[in-house]
Amino acid sequence: MSEAAAYGDVTHGEDRGEAQPATEAGVPLTTGALARRLGVSPTTLRSWDRRYGIGPAARADGRHRRWTRQDVAVLEAMCRLTSSGVPPAEAARAAKETAETPPGTAEVFVRPPSPPSRSKAAGTLPLGDVRQECRGLARAAVRLDAPAVEAQLAAAVEQYGIAVAWQEVMAPTLHAVGRKWASSGDRYVEVEHMLSWHVSTTLRRHTPAPERQGDVSATGPVLLACVPGEQHTLAIEALNAALGALHLPTRMFGAAVPVEALTAAVQRLGPSAVVLWAQARSTASLPLARHVADTQWGVKGARRGPLVVLAGPGWSGPSTRGLPRPQTLRQALDLLSGAHHGETPGERP
Template sequence: MSEPPSESPGTPVPPGGLTTGAVARRLGVSPTTLRSWDRRYGIGPAVRADGRHRRWTPADVAVLETMCKLTSAGVPPGEAARAARDGGAATVTAERPVRTEPSARSGAAGTLPLGDVRQECRGLARAAVRLDAPAVEEQLTAAVEEHGLTVAWQEVMVPTLHAVGRKWASSGDRYVEVEHLLSWHVSTTLRRHTPPPVQQDGGAPAAGPVLLACVPGEQHTLPLEALNAALGQRGTATRMFGAAVPAEALTAAVRRLGPAAVVLWAQARSSASVPLARHVAGTRWGVKGARRQPAVVLAGPGWAGRSTRGMLRPTSLPEALDTLSALP
């Protein structure tokens, strides 16, 4: 199925102009933000079709692009609006040096190193750098609704999160706030699309759920949240334990729940404990003569290069879904 064309800053504006929604997708700004800029600062379309409907001309869009570059560089909206209306960043006072947005290849401040990605990633990245929470929320929701949760996670959320992480790592303490805001809204979107826990007839919890846990010391939960949501959409019962689950608590939960599988996430090699994984795999429950053990699924880059014979090792969300769906 072909995808509808998406607007980008390099795409020519049609002669009839763009709608507010098209401009929002083009620049990674929420329509609410555009209307707010129009109302507060006069950054709006010069002409409205039929006196009511907004149509943004090439000149209007150019002003908006300057406004976005300046606000991404940390210029207050009021000052950025004045500069944008007056013709660009050169009019901003000398006391406030402004970094206009160069190409992503340059890696300069104000941009994220995205590479060859979906257009949605660029809009999401621009919104995140501006700390435009409404736009971030809107773009994440639109990605899930258009592509489905698995594709949205792999091809929109993950590339943008990685780009933010690389920017943070190369910029010292800068851009930490961008990563926190984006991570929060990704988590919110994933939970919003997670169905309620699966129940058996009569209201009893479904037997043999998939247990999802980060290993001790591991705080990165977003990949597990994505897996939890995707499993829920497939009707698979899960129990999500989240970040840094102590080894004793993990073992106790396995004995109490009798899970079909235990997914252990490790982002870093330092936290990926093979002895812990083997201990979980050897945990047994049930009556004598019919005792069972869980399948152990090792997820995350921390397990790479480790000797994990006898344990499952998916390397992507679709592979993890297929692996867990194939279990008895």
């Protein structure tokens, strides 16, 4: 199963629409603005210009690139063709021919690579109604353009914060990659692996360093762990980063934590809450969750136990009476923040 499936019903943002490549006044675009418009890196645009002659028709002061509406049309055709699997050199020739053909006389030339190769990741991703940033990220991922993927992920986090960037940019794009992979055999596995790697890298890069707790009597941290047999960690990495942004202490244990190790960690740390992630129903174990909820620490007469939070689509099958199961990252953040500050589930409006 793909890493893509996240907090149950992932809430998608509205499609923001793209800015026009040039204004009615005919103001040309800079390379940076055009790169953001197309969802590619400026380095890619310069490379296409150098290798295939797809560059601006004119340069201001003989140096600075300014892309006109016709230049943008050529590059848009280039992006459509390469996303469909056409080799870049062939796509460049077809894109320039398309731009030179009077409107209405020919359709855009799109065909699979020749000779066909199942190792190439061709085609667009089924994104649906999502933020515009998802489309640029998906195009970069399909092209295996790692610098562009990295830059767009970092920009999403800087603009929206971890929680919104995960739910409305990262997760929808990962879902689309997972669906494409599932419907195409193993053709898109390299796209899924690369995108997952860079999402994980971005999340960790934006996770604040753990803060020392000066008061030994302070509320314990939030423990995050995958249940035994579960290897998918991206969603709880996002949750860990978002909790860090709220200055809530956490302990991340990652994939497939054995029951004995999880129990020992609970007894040693005295956490305010334990998040158990299960991607698949085959790994979700309600007896395990209840065992963790029953684990206590402290002196006799004042023993305490953690709030156990069930996260992930794997818990959609079993009855989870008494154990909260947030459906979105925002719900999980509200629940865990309340637990850290001594609230019980249901006390918040």
